[in-house]
Amino acid sequence: MRFKGRDLIELIDYTPEEVRFIVESGLEFKRRFYAGERVINVLLGRTIALLFEKSSTRTRVSFEVAARQLGASSIYLGWSELQLVRGETLADTARTLSRYVDGIVARVKEHWKIVELAEHASVPVINGLSDLSHPLQALGDMMTILEKKGRLEGVKLVFVGDGSDNVLNSLLVAGSKLGLHIVVASPGQLRPDESLLRHAMEVSRDTGATIEFIEDPFEAVRGADIVYTDVWVSMGQEAIREEKVRLLKDYQVNSRLMEAAGDRALFMHCLPAKRGEEVTDDVIDGPQSIVWDQAENRLHIQKAILALLIP
Numbered sequence: 001m002r003f004k005g006r007d008l009i010e011l012i013d014y015t016p017e018e019v020r021f022i023v024e025s026g027l028e029f030k031r032r033f034y035a036g037e038r039v040i041n042v043l044l045g046r047t048i049a050l051l052f053e054k055s056s057t058r059t060r061v062s063f064e065v066a067a068r069q070l071g072a073s074s075i076y077l078g079w080s081e082l083q084l085v086r087g088e089t090l091a092d093t094a095r096t097l098s099r100y101v102d103g104i105v106a107r108v109k110e111h112w113k114i115v116e117l118a119e120h121a122s123v124p125v126i127n128g129l130s131d132l133s134h135p136l137q138a139l140g141d142m143m144t145i146l147e148k149k150g151r152l153e154g155v156k157l158v159f160v161g162d163g164s165d166n167v168l169n170s171l172l173v174a175g176s177k178l179g180l181h182i183v184v185a186s187p188g189q190l191r192p193d194e195s196l197l198r199h200a201m202e203v204s205r206d207t208g209a210t211i212e213f214i215e216d217p218f219e220a221v222r223g224a225d226i227v228y229t230d231v232w233v234s235m236g237q238e239a240i241r242e243e244k245v246r247l248l249k250d251y252q253v254n255s256r257l258m259e260a261a262g263d264r265a266l267f268m269h270c271l272p273a274k275r276g277e278e279v280t281d282d283v284i285d286g287p288q289s290i291v292w293d294q295a296e297n298r299l300h301i302q303k304a305i306l307a308l309l310i311p
Contacts, residue, residue, distance in 0.1 A: 003308035007118045008126045011135045011170060012199045016177040016207055019139070023152075023178070025304035026143040026297065033069070033300065041071035042307050046102040048072055051093075051117075052128070053079035053108045058271060058298050059128045059136065063105055066302040072310070075101065094120035103310045124309045131166055131234075132193060137270050138170035140301040141228075142178055144294045148266060149225060153179035153208065157226040158261070160217050161251050161278055162244065163190035165230050167270050169197075176200035176209045183212045185220035187247045217251055221261040228268045229253045229278045245277070254280040258288060266290050 001018055011019060032040065048067045050060060060076065067074040079085070084093060094117045097104055103124045106114050111132035118125040127135055146152050157175060159168050163186030173196055175182045184192070191197075201211060214220040221227055232248045233241045258265060267279075267289045275281055284291060 004311045005124060006309055007124055008135060008305060008309060009114060009118055010127070010133060010196075011138065011173045011177065012196065014177075016203070019142075019174060019177045020152075022139055022301070022304055022308065023142045023146060025308065026139070026301035027147060029303040029307075030143075030147075030297065030300040039069055039071060040303075040307075043067070043102075043310055044071035046070075046072040046310055047100070048074045048306065048310070049097050049101040049104045050074055050076045050128070051079070051082075051097070051104055051106045052076065053106075053113070054129065056107055056128070058295055059105075059107060062298040062302050063128070063306075066299055066306055069299075070303055070306055072102075072306070090116045091120040093117070094125075095122075098122040103306065124311075126305065126309065129166070133170045133173075133196065134167045134270070135170045135174070136298070136302065136305065137167050138174040139305070140298045141171065141268065141270070141294065142174050143301050144268070144290065144297045145180075145226060147297070148290055148293070154181060155225045156181045156183065156223060157228055158183045158185060158221045158224040159228045159230075160185045160220065160253055160257070161229045161248055162186060162232055162234075163192060163213070165192075166234065167230050169193050171228070172197060172200040172211060173203075176203040176211065177207060179207045179209045181210045181212075183214055183220045183224075185214055185217040185251065187251075188213075188215060189247065217257060218260045221257060221265065224261045224265045226268055227253060227258065227261050227265050230270055231272070231274050232278050233274075248278070252278060252280065253283055255282050255286075258283055258286070263288075268294050271295055 098121045105126045105128045107128035111130035
């Protein structure tokens with residue numbers, strides 16, 4: 001499998017075998033970390049630019065630490081600190097950064113920006129989040145599920161909440177390539193991106209994965225292996241907050257919903273969480289929650305991605 005020099009914009013660009021290899025590589029990096037290999041100098045002398053238009057805790061910190069643990073250095077570039085705010089084009093920014101660094105991780109408000117960066121950069125560009133998708137989160141989540149359940153094929157993952165969520169878009173693509181049974185419990189008005197959903201449905205025919213939409217969350221979570229949620233109102237959606245909360249008020253993950261899911265169900269959330277809205281304290285802090293392991297695994301999957309992609 002060829003990884004070196006490739007972009008990671010969308011998981012649709014990667015085969016099921018490649019996605020699985022990345023996930024398993026993340027587990028291997030974690031195993032080596034806990035075996036005492038705190039630094040693995042596979043990227044010694046390389047430099048990674050972190051170009052962030054949106055604020056971040058997990059993505060920024062995990063990439064900075066991941067780069068260091070691989071022997072590389074990183075430079076954080078806040079969008080407002082660059083000449084972008086004075087009218088320099090993304091194309092010119094991409095060309096310039098490519099002369100200084102070995103890879104670019106970009107976290108943007110609109111997906112077209114990361115596409116344009118990738119078109120004009122001569123080094124790998126990695127999608128650290130856009131309004132359309134969050135492939136890094138989905139890869140880390142697949143790693144976490146494999147770690148906790150010992151398998152991916154046939155695992156029932158129920159996403160409860162906003163059916164138009166960018167993380168859900170990437171979970172659908174990753175899950176379809178890895179054989180999961182994904183159920184989306186969401187109001188009918190909130191739907192995933194049609195192009196990514198169509199790709200996921202097509203891939204599912206070959207991998208044995210399934211994708212199902214059930215509006216009733218209590219019916220949806222029955223027999224779940226994973227109950228997953230995300231914030232109802234993402235960054236940049238403040239103007240429609242009231243409408244989103246109205247639509248999603250019956251989709252809170254609380255103790256009643258987890259009881260309906262059953263004892264084997266584990267709770268996941270990509271974080272940050274708005275406690276008391278999409279999830280209650282007793283669930284996120286409860287015995288079925290694996291959100292902190294999930295957050296940690298962003299570090300190890302990011303090491304795998306950097307090690308595989310950066311030349």
